[in-house]
Amino acid sequence: MTKHTNLSDYASRRFRFAGNALLKFSDPFFAQIDKLKNDFESAGTHFVSFANYDYLGLSSHPRIVEEAKRELDRLGVGALASRLVGGERSTHRPFEAEIAQFLGMESALTLVSGYLANVTTIAWLMSGKRDIIFMDELAHNSIVAGADGAQAEVVKFRHNDYDHLEHLLQKRRENHRNALIVAEGIYSMDGDVADLPRLLEIRDRYQAWLMVDEAHSLGVLGETGRGLAEFQGVDPSRIDLIVGTMSKTLASCGGYVCAKKPVIDWFRYTLPGFVYSVGLSPVILASARAALRLMQEESWRIGKLAKNAEFFRDAAHEAGLSTGPAIGRGVVPILFQDSVETMWASKHLLEKGFYVPPIVQIGVPKDQPRLRFFLSANHTEAEILGVIHALRDMPPVTAEAHEIVAAAMAGVSL
Ligand SMILES: Cc1ncc(COP(=O)(O)O)c(C=O)c1O
Numbered sequence: 001m002t003k004h005t006n007l008s009d010y011a012s013r014r015f016r017f018a019g020n021a022l023l024k025f026s027d028p029f030f031a032q033i034d035k036l037k038n039d040f041e042s043a044g045t046h047f048v049s050f051a052n053y054d055y056l057g058l059s060s061h062p063r064i065v066e067e068a069k070r071e072l073d074r075l076g077v078g079a080l081a082s083r084l085v086g087g088e089r090s091t092h093r094p095f096e097a098e099i100a101q102f103l104g105m106e107s108a109l110t111l112v113s114g115y116l117a118n119v120t121t122i123a124w125l126m127s128g129k130r131d132i133i134f135m136d137e138l139a140h141n142s143i144v145a146g147a148d149g150a151q152a153e154v155v156k157f158r159h160n161d162y163d164h165l166e167h168l169l170q171k172r173r174e175n176h177r178n179a180l181i182v183a184e185g186i187y188s189m190d191g192d193v194a195d196l197p198r199l200l201e202i203r204d205r206y207q208a209w210l211m212v213d214e215a216h217s218l219g220v221l222g223e224t225g226r227g228l229a230e231f232q233g234v235d236p237s238r239i240d241l242i243v244g245t246m247s248k249t250l251a252s253c254g255g256y257v258c259a260k261k262p263v264i265d266w267f268r269y270t271l272p273g274f275v276y277s278v279g280l281s282p283v284i285l286a287s288a289r290a291a292l293r294l295m296q297e298e299s300w301r302i303g304k305l306a307k308n309a310e311f312f313r314d315a316a317h318e319a320g321l322s323t324g325p326a327i328g329r330g331v332v333p334i335l336f337q338d339s340v341e342t343m344w345a346s347k348h349l350l351e352k353g354f355y356v357p358p359i360v361q362i363g364v365p366k367d368q369p370r371l372r373f374f375l376s377a378n379h380t381e382a383e384i385l386g387v388i389h390a391l392r393d394m395p396p397v398t399a400e401a402h403e404i405v406a407a408a409m410a411g412v413s414l
Contacts, residue, residue, distance in 0.1 A: 026347045028357045040353050048383045049355040050373040055330045056219050056301040057378030059251040064290040071286035083279040091282055095289050100258050102292060103226060104236035107264035110256045110280050111273055114215050114245025115142040117255030120273025121243060122146025130177040134165060138190065140213060143182050162198050169206045179208035185217030185228040189364050189372060191326030191333060196232045211241040219249030219295050220330040225302045249295065252288040254280045304377040305330065312375055312384045319392035333370040334391065342369040344397045354387045
């Protein structure tokens with residue numbers, strides 16, 4: 001009989017392996033940002049977060065707060081049930097119609113998170129053993145989880161390398177029934193974008209379906225914030241599936257999937273993550289709807305975000321910092337030599353009132369740690385220069401910091 005492992009012991013070993021040794025040096029995660037802000041400001045230091053994806057600076061906009069309150073008074077908090085069997089609120093369908101129309105797609109369905117939208121859509125759509133999924137190697141974990149849950153074969157192509165994608169399609173497409181290609185509008189850790197015209201051309205030639213995750217590009221790419229298609233001058237209705245989230249630009253919570261009407265009609269009655277999960281709370285929905293409208297009424301915010309992100313990228317380069325392939329929109333990372341230097345940089349920034357937790361071990365390749373900055377239309381040039389100069393003038397990592405981490409890592413194995 002195999003030896004039984006105590007669950008807590010197993011978890012501790014796995015956690016150490018995952019990199020919690022670094023936390024002995026510093027733990028910037030799970031900070032209570034409202035409290036942090038209060039503490040800094042009562043001590044007379046300006047506090048700025050670059051860790052929150054409030055791209056257009058709408059999260060505390062009075063109109064959104066007011067509409068959320070009005071809906072709270074009218075309908076309460078709970079969504080109460082799965083919409084299929086429990087019924088929906090009069091606001092669900094109009095919001096879906098509004099977002100679909102805004103994106104230039106025929107129809108949309110909302111789910112409780114963007115993560116769930118990817119997981120359930122991919123797993124459900126590619127449920128045949130003869131299906132095949134081609135995904136970018138830097139795909140978000142929700143795409144990976146969806147593919148893991150599908151019956152289909154899964155193949156990864158090198159990041160944004162469409163010659164490689166074609167090579168894989170040439171080798172494998174013929175022996176499969178349905179093929180799905182998945183890419184992202186803005187890659188969430190690198191801040192670069194997919195090449196939509198090329199992807200559509202490949203999609204057509206190999207008779208595949210194309211799904212684009214626009215989580216970070218709604219409100220960020222394109223003059224009016226309609227995302228990758230607008231940014232690259234393509235008709236969005238040529239995309240088979242657009243998945244997105246209301247948790248970023250729309251300053252709320254929840255996900256959506258857009259497609260042609262027959263696809264969404266089918267999903268509405270069968271998509272597991274929709275059918276077997278609760279609908280969106282009316283308060284959440286009202287906030288997202290208000291944000292979607294504000295984004296159009298106050299479209300200057302989209303230009304301001306682009307200006308801020310480009311200013312950040314250029315200032316970083318001037319300071320000798322690497323931003324990798326980021327194009328200078330909502331997400332711009334700064335890359336470091338190793339995890340200790342990244343933790344050190346994050347700690348140093350927090351001491352100066354800039355909240356930017358490090359991305360190490362999880363979410364990016366282990367040899368490519370970084371500080372990932374989310375820019376917002378609300379950031380000022382002074383705040384951006386402040387954080388870049390703080391990094392430029394950062395003292396070198398001490399030997400002691402390296403030792404603390406090395407000691408904590410010693411003997412780590414599974
Ligand atoms: C590319 C991408 N897709 C999907 C999601 C999931 O969205 P949500 O956080 O709203 O569940 C994220 C979250 O950050 C993301 O970066």
